[in-house]
Amino acid sequence: MKSETSTFQITPSERFAWVDLTDDLRRAIKDSGVTNGMAVAYCRHTTCALLINEWEDGAMSDFRQRLEAIVPDDIYYAHDDMERRTQNLQESHERQNGHAHVKLMLLGATSHSIPVAAGEPMFGRWQRLLLVELDEPKEREIVFHVFGE
């Protein structure tokens, strides 16, 4: 059995930027030498999400529309209320990103487990591994853990 963990950084360009991580995952599987087993894709953040879906601009824009309708930016977020908040305060300045925390909690999309066969992730025809930035952009760290034979 082989077991390999790799980490890499990306910086999305703006809020609701999408990054296609499919080829990065493929490379991590190749580099691990695993031909049959599984891969975990893991996002180390609380305001951006990993999704498995189609890379098609329309569908990605439709998703944004709906998610922003369900979790609007312009309502009150206790997370952003500096009169009230006492926990986890940053010295410099605190981002107004309560909406992004709520979005990620609703999506619940921090990790995915993907079977691997013949050295490839067993994605269906239209599936891609996508990161979507829900907050103001900053450097993000993704972990791939691959194991098997």
Added chain:
Amino acid sequence: MKSETSTFQITPSERFAWVDLTDDLRRAIKDSGVTNGMAVAYCRHTTCALLINEWEDGAMSDFRQRLEAIVPDDIYYAHDDMERRTQNLQESHERQNGHAHVKLMLLGATSHSIPVAAGEPMFGRWQRLLLVELDEPKEREIVFHVFGE
């Protein structure tokens, strides 16, 4: 350590048809010979979901009501706008399934990881592994990856 991957096909009968995959998962675990370890259930599609919940007609119908309220069928989807769309077009005809892509992205429910003990998935009393079809029905492919001792 044993590691086994199996794939099977099902065709849901209609939109929002539910398929109980619990016994299929149990069989895949038995066939793998794994008694203690874990199982991954993976759906190779972008418009149907895997959920772990109770098989009860009322709850499944309640879920449909809410999901359709949050992601209505009868609004504009850029994914379905053939005047605008340029990517991933099919030769024959393109399904009007923008709503189903958005639904799955909100659910984020493409894979589940389930511990295995004594040759059984460690489901709680009411838990079942369910596939829910969000699109017009077609053949769907599910992968089970089981590994452990």
Added chain:
Amino acid sequence: MKSETSTFQITPSERFAWVDLTDDLRRAIKDSGVTNGMAVAYCRHTTCALLINEWEDGAMSDFRQRLEAIVPDDIYYAHDDMERRTQNLQESHERQNGHAHVKLMLLGATSHSIPVAAGEPMFGRWQRLLLVELDEPKEREIVFHVFGE
């Protein structure tokens, strides 16, 4: 390769109580002796969820507000309609928890897969493993499966 499964019980204090399971997961990893590999956190229930996000009272309260707006308590749930329901009925009394089933199905948050390095879960700076009770409180069972080298 080591592989270890542990189960423990908690009883949240009330509906929408949050329980921080991060230290329990850390302990399970230490006890397993695994230094590099992965961990699965699995919730054996159909009306409470596991989330990975920040422990900050404001963000948790914001999440509750939004989730209750999307899935209100005070609408009709077929799951709770004893005139209509025939499946899975309990002898004593049946909880009115249709809303909680729908909430968990929308969240899709029953399991998480978390890479492990140097004997620690690879959480980002603000990530914590959180259980959120969506139903009336009762004893809940969580499983951690850890494996690797």
